[in-house]
Amino acid sequence: MKRIGRNLMVAVLLAATSSIATAADTIKVGILHSLSGTMAISETTLKDTILMMVEEQNAAGGLLGKKLEAVVVDPASNWPLFAEKARELIAKEKVDVVFGCWTSVSRKSVLPVFEELNSLLFYPVQYEGEESSKNVFYTGAAPNQQAIPAVDYLMNDIGAKRWVLAGTDYVYPRTTNKILEAYLKAKGVKDDDIMISYTPFGHSDWQSIVADIKKFGNAGKKTAVVSTINGDANVPFYKELGNQGISAEDIPVIAFSVGEEELSGIDTGPLVGHLAAWNYFMSVDAEVNDDFIDGWLDFIDDEARVTNDPMEAHYIGFKMWVEAVRKAGTTSPSAVQDAIIGVAVPNLSGGIATMMPNHHITKPVLIGEIQDDGQFDIVWQTPGTVPGDAWSDFLPGSRDITADWQQPLSCGNYNVKTGKCSGQNYE
Amino acid sequence: MPVSPITIRSWLLASLAGLSCLMATGHTLAATAADIESEFARTVTSLYADSYDEKASIAASLAEMEHPRVDLILSALIEGNLYRERRTDVIVIARSLDDGGYHLTDAVTGEDMGDVGRRGARKISVNNSLRRQLKGLVAGRQLNVGSPSDRIAAIEDIVNAGDEELSDVLRARAEKENDPDVLEAISIALIIFDLDAVDEARKLAAVEASATNLHPLVRRKLTAIAADESEVDELRAAAKTSLAEITRRVERYQMVETLFFGLSLGSILVLAAIGLSITFGVMGVINMAHGELIMLGAYTTYVIQTVFPNALEYSLLLAIPAAFVVSGLVGIAIERGVIRFLYGRPLETLLATFGVSLILQQAVRTIFSPLNRAVATPEWMSGSLQVAQGLSITYNRLYIFIFALLVFAALQAILRRTRLGLEVRAVTQNRDMARAMGIRNTRVDIMTFGLGSGIAGVAGVALSQLTNVGPNLGQGYIVDSFMVVVFGGVGNLWGTLVAGLSLGIVNKFLEPEAGAVMAKILVLIFIILFIQKRPRGLFPQKGRAADG
Numbered sequence: 009m010k011r012i013g014r015n016l017m018v019a020v021l022l023a024a025t026s027s028i029a030t031a032a033d034t035i036k037v038g039i040l041h042s043l044s045g046t047m048a049i050s051e052t053t054l055k056d057t058i059l060m061m062v063e064e065q066n067a068a069g070g071l072l073g074k075k076l077e078a079v080v081v082d083p084a085s086n087w088p089l090f091a092e093k094a095r096e097l098i099a100k101e102k103v104d105v106v107f108g109c110w111t112s113v114s115r116k117s118v119l120p121v122f123e124e125l126n127s128l129l130f131y132p133v134q135y136e137g138e139e140s141s142k143n144v145f146y147t148g149a150a151p152n153q154q155a156i157p158a159v160d161y162l163m164n165d166i167g168a169k170r171w172v173l174a175g176t177d178y179v180y181p182r183t184t185n186k187i188l189e190a191y192l193k194a195k196g197v198k199d200d201d202i203m204i205s206y207t208p209f210g211h212s213d214w215q216s217i218v219a220d221i222k223k224f225g226n227a228g229k230k231t232a233v234v235s236t237i238n239g240d241a242n243v244p245f246y247k248e249l250g251n252q253g254i255s256a257e258d259i260p261v262i263a264f265s266v267g268e269e270e271l272s273g274i275d276t277g278p279l280v281g282h283l284a285a286w287n288y289f290m291s292v293d294a295e296v297n298d299d300f301i302d303g304w305l306d307f308i309d310d311e312a313r314v315t316n317d318p319m320e321a322h323y324i325g326f327k328m329w330v331e332a333v334r335k336a337g338t339t340s341p342s343a344v345q346d347a348i349i350g351v352a353v354p355n356l357s358g359g360i361a362t363m364m365p366n367h368h369i370t371k372p373v374l375i376g377e378i379q380d381d382g383q384f385d386i387v388w389q390t391p392g393t394v395p396g397d398a399w400s401d402f403l404p405g406s407r408d409i410t411a412d413w414q415q416p417l418s419c420g421n422y423n424v425k426t427g428k429c430s431g432q433n434y435e
Numbered sequence: 436m437p438v439s440p441i442t443i444r445s446w447l448l449a450s451l452a453g454l455s456c457l458m459a460t461g462h463t464l465a466a467t468a469a470d471i472e473s474e475f476a477r478t479v480t481s482l483y484a485d486s487y488d489e490k491a492s493i494a495a496s497l498a499e500m501e502h503p504r505v506d507l508i509l510s511a512l513i514e515g516n517l518y519r520e521r522r523t524d525v526i527v528i529a530r531s532l533d534d535g536g537y538h539l540t541d542a543v544t545g546e547d548m549g550d551v552g553r554r555g556a557r558k559i560s561v562n563n564s565l566r567r568q569l570k571g572l573v574a575g576r577q578l579n580v581g582s583p584s585d586r587i588a589a590i591e592d593i594v595n596a597g598d599e600e601l602s603d604v605l606r607a608r609a610e611k612e613n614d615p616d617v618l619e620a621i622s623i624a625l626i627i628f629d630l631d632a633v634d635e636a637r638k639l640a641a642v643e644a645s646a647t648n649l650h651p652l653v654r655r656k657l658t659a660i661a662a663d664e665s666e667v668d669e670l671r672a673a674a675k676t677s678l679a680e681i682t683r684r685v686e687r688y689q690m691v692e693t694l695f696f697g698l699s700l701g702s703i704l705v706l707a708a709i710g711l712s713i714t715f716g717v718m719g720v721i722n723m724a725h726g727e728l729i730m731l732g733a734y735t736t737y738v739i740q741t742v743f744p745n746a747l748e749y750s751l752l753l754a755i756p757a758a759f760v761v762s763g764l765v766g767i768a769i770e771r772g773v774i775r776f777l778y779g780r781p782l783e784t785l786l787a788t789f790g791v792s793l794i795l796q797q798a799v800r801t802i803f804s805p806l807n808r809a810v811a812t813p814e815w816m817s818g819s820l821q822v823a824q825g826l827s828i829t830y831n832r833l834y835i836f837i838f839a840l841l842v843f844a845a846l847q848a849i850l851r852r853t854r855l856g857l858e859v860r861a862v863t864q865n866r867d868m869a870r871a872m873g874i875r876n877t878r879v880d881i882m883t884f885g886l887g888s889g890i891a892g893v894a895g896v897a898l899s900q901l902t903n904v905g906p907n908l909g910q911g912y913i914v915d916s917f918m919v920v921v922f923g924g925v926g927n928l929w930g931t932l933v934a935g936l937s938l939g940i941v942n943k944f945l946e947p948e949a950g951a952v953m954a955k956i957l958v959l960i961f962i963i964l965f966i967q968k969r970p971r972g973l974f975p976q977k978g979r980a981a982d983g
Contacts, residue, residue: 048805166563177952207951210911212902213703215696215832216946223689226651228658240807240903247812247901251819251829257567257595258651274809280515281563298554311553377562379515381531385560387487 034077035070035339037062038097040108040118040129045085049239050318051110053269054132055080057319058107060307061326071333079103087117094118098127104339105130105329107322112136112179119144128341130329132321134264134286136183140398140411140420142345145328146368147321149287150396151187157373158262158285159188159234161388163195166260168232170201172221177206181236184264188234190402201229211241214248222252225259233261242266246279256281262375268314271382279378287357287371288320289384294358314382324361324369327353332363349414359393366411366420368396475502476543479526482512483519483557487565494565498572506576508542513569517542518556529556571596575604583614590620594627594652602628623648630656639670646677647684649825654681688826693943699832701939702839705932706897707912708919709843710890712931714766715920718863718883720774721781723788725916726909727795728766728888732758732895733904734799737808748813751896758892765795766888767881775880792913796906807905816900835897842893843932849886850928859883863926922962924972934973938962 039058041051062078070076079101083090090109097103098121105128109115112135122129122143134149162168171192175181185204192202203224205217225231237245242263249261262283268290271279290301300323304315332348333339352362355371362370370393376384399406399421408425412418419429478497484490494512497505511517511528518529520539527548529537537556539548561569574589574596581589586608593601602625609621627650629641642660645653660666661674711725735758740750769791777784816834819827850856858879861869870876895908902908919938923930938958945954969975 044805205950208955210903210907211951212911213700215699215829216693216943217951219689219692219696220947222651223685226654228655228662240905243807244902248829251817251831253819253827257563260563274807275811281566293557377560379558379560381515385558385562387560387562 034075035072035333036101036103037076037078038101038103038106038108039078039080040083040090040094040097040106041110042085042114043080043082047085047110047114050269053316054107054110054318054322056308057304057322058326060304061323063307064303065326065330071330072337072339083114087111087113090114090117091121094121094129095125098122098125103127104333104341105344107132107325109133110318115144126341128329128344130322130325132318132325134317136180137187137398137400138183138403138406140366140368140413142367142413142418142420143341144367145325145348145363146396146398147325147328148318149371149373150368150398151184151400152397153287153368153371153373153394154264154285155184155188155234156191157390157394158264158283158375159191161285161375162232162234162260162262165388166232167230168260169197169229170224170227170231171197171203172224172231172233173202173204173236174217174221174233175206175236176209176211176238176241178209178238181206181238184236185234187400187402190404194402207237207241209238209241211237212244214245215252218245218248218252218254221249221259222254225254231259233259235261235263236265237263238265239270242270243274246282250278256283256377266378267316267318268382268384269316271378272312272314274382276378276380276382280380282378283375283387284378284384285373285375286317286384287373288317288355289374289376289386290315291376291383291386292357292374294356296354296358297356300356320356324353324355328361328363328369345413361393362395364395365414366396366398367413368398370395471500471502475500475504479508479543480524482508482517482526483524483559487562490559490561491565491568494569494572498576504543504545506573509569509573509576511542512559512561513566513573515558515561517559519559520548520551521555521557526559527556529558567596568598571598571601575601578604578608579611583617586612586614586617587620590617590624594624594650597652599628599631623650627652627656630660635667635670639673642670642673642677646680649681649684649688649823654678654685657681685825688823691826692828693947694940695828695832697940697943698936699836699939700943701936702836703898703901704915704919704939705935706835706839706842706894707891708916708923708931708935709846709928710887710894711916712920712923712926712928713846713887713890714884715917715925718880718887719781720778720884721785721788722769722774722887723785723913724769724792724795724909725888725891726911726913727792728762728891728909729895729898729912730799730904730906730909731762731765731795732892733810733899733908734803734808734895735761735892736896736899737803737810737904740811747811748815750811751813751816751900754896754899755893758896759889760892762892762895763885763889766891767885769888770881770884774884775877778880792909796909799906803906805906807903810899810904812900831900835900838897842890843928846886846890847928855879855882855886918959918962921966922972924974924976926976927972927974930972930974 037058039055041055042048043052043055059078062076065071066075079097081093081097083093094106097106107130109118109131110133115131118129119141123141127143129144130147131144132147134154135146137150173185173188175185189202207217221233260283262285264285266284267286301315305311305313328348328351329344331351331353332344335351336343336347348363349365350363352360355361357372359372364370372393373390374386375388376386379385398411399409401407408423409421410424411420412422413420422429478493481493482490484493494509498509508517516528518527518537520527526542527539528542529539532538532550536550536552538550539556540546541548570592574592577589578586590605593605605621605624609618612618612621626641626644626648629637630645632638632641642657645657657674657678661671661678707729711722714720714722736751736754739754739757740747743750769788773787773791774784777787812831816831819829820833821827850859858874861874862876862879866876898908919931919935922938923934942954942958945957949957
């Protein structure tokens, strides 16, 4: 029924469009990133990244003999509007693929639309996991590709024994900290050695929390802070750390949401030496990265701009989609979904990223120390790449669940114990 | 590491230098000078190593050399200014240029090497542990030079580096040192080193002597000793006694610290609210754009710093009057353009000023971009004032607290001592009567609104030092400001002061127990209950003014 309805709708829309001929000549790429509102700071860059990739692809002769055409919409940092704009892109503009979203709530908002209309979304940001949709490709890091290796680094290389998990009070920090807490306890860390603290969005008065961290850190064991503090609340946090005389050498802070873009244009003095875990840094020493940076600075025409991890994720996602379309010989979402699994493309740190059956990709994990020029010095990295795990092994509910979108399983949350597939199983 | 052209080059350079020495002085002397030069050049060149451990040992051998450029190179390495030129592999000291490139100076010879592009040089990276060791090394070299305060800072760096070898440097210095403060710092430092001593008697003496020492390292080491099963019982018992004494002291200081945190948060609330207290309290105007006037003050600070990049230290002093004028003028424009048509209609005023606040936010987004702007903190506002060991107060908070009190005193003086203040109070008490007495109340309205708005701008200058300067800055403070004014009693400056400070203190004492989110909620609930009981706030206005 659903399919008939959809085809009918498509037919009606096709008939309604006057430019059928031109539509057939191009492949449309939808871009669903906020260009206004609070998230515009981060998302505008990603829109430009895809525009650059489209331009490069066209310069290299397009795809399947056709030119690519980017369709940009602005969901304005408004979560319900994300769903509306997604529908507009797929149903009205009839794009073949969408690159978009930043926050988890915006992704959750568009998810039903993509599943209903069976289209493709490439999601480029690190997130809390616990999801695998047939229609979404997660090119950012799952917790096991960022948070867990970061904790391992602190534990093994820095010798941290006491842990502060500090985060902003919303879904990503809460889920990540839940996973980390379970992981630390599995590693034999006692309750007394873990301190968890949540703060509201945009928190600026960090005096008491920093004093608490200081007190917690003076109890005889090496202490480290794992920070999922969001966006601009970080600046007063690091400032207060500096003012209260806590240096990165005493208590290192490792952040999961502080990247080059966030550091550009702020006074990085108090942040020097603190850490961040990502899958890509602008300072990565690789030919392909230098070329990408040159291309980006050229495209954006501003020498002061930086590149960051979600941009790399979009770079990989776009290349993978192009590969999969070539392989399938068509842009039809179902064909691309089948073709893209196993597709391998170079990432920007000199390695290879492969699309896994659970719609996550393989990524290297890098730990960088913040430098005074707002760049990161890579101090540690995983020897190879780490495959993304959609369902964390450290949460009781999700331990037994796997995602595999290949036949015969074709399921995003398959419980190996009960042998049942629940939800998200359209078609 | 393969022998690169640079190694040969620096040897050549070094031998050249040696040659000139040879001609000038004598044979033997010149040979050693040339040796030192070439050894130095080789060591510097090898700094571009793969592992941090390797870099650390190279830096340590560099620190032992008697060469005039050693300090320069070590501090360049700490500050991340040491690079390797990409084509020639020469180790260079780089200075960043505005276009993303670098200006290079040869690290070994000090020779100017001109400018290169962004990709022309690779940084010699340092990590935290290397940085700490380097600081210790530099401190060890600086212990014999500089002023007493420099020496004390160097001693602190040595303690933090925890390098056992440097304790000998300290002992050597103690014999020569005359300054009593430096001597005391050295003896404390030596006690900390003795906590790791192999000799049991020395260790025990150090543990006992540590009871009054609140240095964080001491606490960390004592806890480790007390928990270590392999230590002698006597030592562990002593460690526990010392720890108990330290904990007692620390807890006492923590009370003081929390009180200060509360006063500091309170002073920010007072600063943000006091302008509103005038416009809302005295004039009865609900100005939802008050937060944006604060934001404009913060942006004024940014503009002042951008226009006078060289006067960073004084930029804040300059920004205070500038922000007062900017926010004051915008306030007057709002009053003339919107509010004056709406006097006596609080709901319409509320909506209209809310609209104004959105317009101001978007205007700032358009002019300055939606990104946060970086406002630099001058040197005198960074760091903290050590009141006692284990108790320090951050300078920025201290100055802002004093500043809030000054602003309050100034406002009080204006309202009590000037003609404008007299007129404002008259209009507040009875608008019609004041008019009948010949007071031009239009003028008074303009001046009062300008004053309240200007004070908001001044608050913005202070806030620019604490929080992010962005288009949303004001929104974070508008609710808090109204809360303080309503709680303190509408139209009463003293009420605003007391309410702001007490809310700050209550919040900070709740925060460690309840968490930051919960503390805010509890304070809000408390205020709601309080307003139920006393609708006019802490200090209600009495008499006729209250009927207005």
